[in-house]
Amino acid sequence: xxxxxxxxxxxxxxxxxxxxxxxxxxxxxxxxxxxxxxxxxxxxxxxxxxxxxxxxxxxxxxxxxxxxxxxxxxxxxxxxxxxxxxxxxxxxxxxxxxxxxxxxxxxxxxxxxxxxxxxxxxxxxxxxxxxxxxxxxxxxxxxxxxxxxxxxxxxxxxxxxxxxxxxxxxxxxxxxxxxxxxxxxxxxxxxxxxxxxxxxxxxxxxxxxxxxxxxxxxxxxxxxxxxxxxxxxxxxxxxxxxxxxxxxxxxxxxxxxxxxxxxxxxxxxxxxxxxxxxxxxxxxxxxxxxxxxxxxxxxxxxxxx
Numbered sequence: 001x002x003x004x005x006x007x008x009x010x011x012x013x014x015x016x017x018x019x020x021x022x023x024x025x026x027x028x029x030x031x032x033x034x035x036x037x038x039x040x041x042x043x044x045x046x047x048x049x050x051x052x053x054x055x056x057x058x059x060x061x062x063x064x065x066x067x068x069x070x071x072x073x074x075x076x077x078x079x080x081x082x083x084x085x086x087x088x089x090x091x092x093x094x095x096x097x098x099x100x101x102x103x104x105x106x107x108x109x110x111x112x113x114x115x116x117x118x119x120x121x122x123x124x125x126x127x128x129x130x131x132x133x134x135x136x137x138x139x140x141x142x143x144x145x146x147x148x149x150x151x152x153x154x155x156x157x158x159x160x161x162x163x164x165x166x167x168x169x170x171x172x173x174x175x176x177x178x179x180x181x182x183x184x185x186x187x188x189x190x191x192x193x194x195x196x197x198x199x200x201x202x203x204x205x206x207x208x209x210x211x212x213x214x215x216x217x218x219x220x221x222x223x224x225x226x227x228x229x230x231x232x233x234x235x236x237x238x239x240x241x242x243x244x245x246x247x248x249x250x251x252x253x254x255x256x257x258x259x260x261x262x263x264x265x266x267x268x269x270x271x272x273x274x275x276x277x278x279x280x281x282x283x284x285x286x287x288x289x290x291x292x293x294x295x296x297x298x299x300x301x302x303x304x305x
């Protein structure tokens with residue numbers, strides 16, 4: 001890896017940071033130097049991607065709003081560095097900062113040529129905005145943490161675990177449990193002894209089931225937070241087994257990596273979500289699961305004649 005995401009700190013880094021902002025976001029439209037800054041710079045968190053030679057490749061900024069919201073602004077990637085995922089790296093770092101601040105939702109104003117980029121990273125389209133420099137803009141939003149309190153999350157996790165064990169007998173045999181949920185990260189465990197194969201590592205079928213049910217669980221928890229109901233089914237998935245699992249490991253899935261909105265289930269429509277679940281131990285990813293779940297509207301019971 002020949003680049004890194006950093007917080008600018010030196011005079012040279014700040015100069016490069018603002019210079020890239022200006023070159024990408026203001027100079028092409030004849031705006032004067034200084035127009036790439038505003039009055040919130042000192043109250044914001046800043047990120048930049050540096051190449052090994054010190055060149056600035058990508059930048060972005062986040063600041064807090066009211067009522068648990070934060071806003072990303074001034075996202076820019078150097079023309080020669082585009083298509084390498086650097087913008088996504090900056091955005092992920094800014095989202096983590098928003099979570100550290102306690103923000104629950106994030107908003108940004110996307111240029112029309114970036115709509116697809118943000119949608120691919122789980123952002124939902126909002127209202128159209130006034131054009132800037134003749135460029136169409138649209139508000140886009142993303143939920144960083146589910147609504148609810150810690151006691152509510154704990155109660156939901158207890159209900160989730162009970163639902164698994166009562167309706168999916170395999171989960172009971174696996175001794176599947178919820179290990180952690182903080183509104184953003186859901187982590188689940190299944191101990192090694194009841195899930196071993198003849199090689200004394202975790203059975204591939206148990207790994208697949210653990211990761212599938214963890215992903216299913218995050219979809220279920222979102223429905224609880226939104227006050228919605230639906231039948232959750234796995235539509236398709238793929239998995240990579242990266243290393244033998246010889247110790248207890250845990251499955252982790254992040255809300256910020258979810259793609260797809262559940263709200264339309266309220267209007268009787270089928271909805272879909274894509275997510276990634278990883279099996280990790282001591283910082284090592286042992287398996288990675290990519291799944292697409294469908295949520296089907298619950299049909300009301302037929303009324304009696």
